[in-house]
Amino acid sequence: MRILGVAIGLLLAVGALSPAAAQVTTPGLSTPNPQSPVFVIRPNPNGPFVVVPPGTRGSRESIPFGDEPHALNNPHPMLPNAGLGYAVRQVWMPPQPVTMQVYVPVPEGVPTRYQTMFAEVPGFYVTETTTGVWLPERWVLDQVNVGIYQWRRAPMQFVPTGSR
Secondary structure (H helix, E strand, C coil): CHHHHHHHHHHHHHHHCCHHHHCCCCCCCCCCCCCCCCEEECCCCCCCCEEECCCCCCCEECCCCCCCCCCCCCCCCCCHHHCCCCEEEEEEECCEEEEEEEEECCCCCCCCEEEEEEEEECCEEEEEECCEEEECCEEEEEEEECCEEEEEEECCEEEECCCC
């Protein structure tokens, strides 16, 4: 009975997602292509396009298989024509120890004091492809100001390799 309840819950959750909601915007890869026609204005043939609402004066429907946003211009991220290449291997980046000089709050009139503290940035796996490297979401330590540090979750990014 419990398995049936879980299965029905999963079916309802999957059915509630629309195709547009299922797409995730990945930093560095721009926005996902639309599921419906998009209307654009291109001031000159080689210039940038501007997405506008349908019915705007001078607008036209976007053209597929070009540089304009269109539902047919959406290759899978791991296809070579997506510019990301094929996955070759995963490399473990070990945790890194960090030494910090942290500001210690002191009463007014007492000289400024800093204390040495240690932290460890967690390790993560890097996916190497034929055209570059995928860095996953990971924790990084930023120095906000002198003696002040802050943890931040770095977004996933693709770093292309140089020309060979």
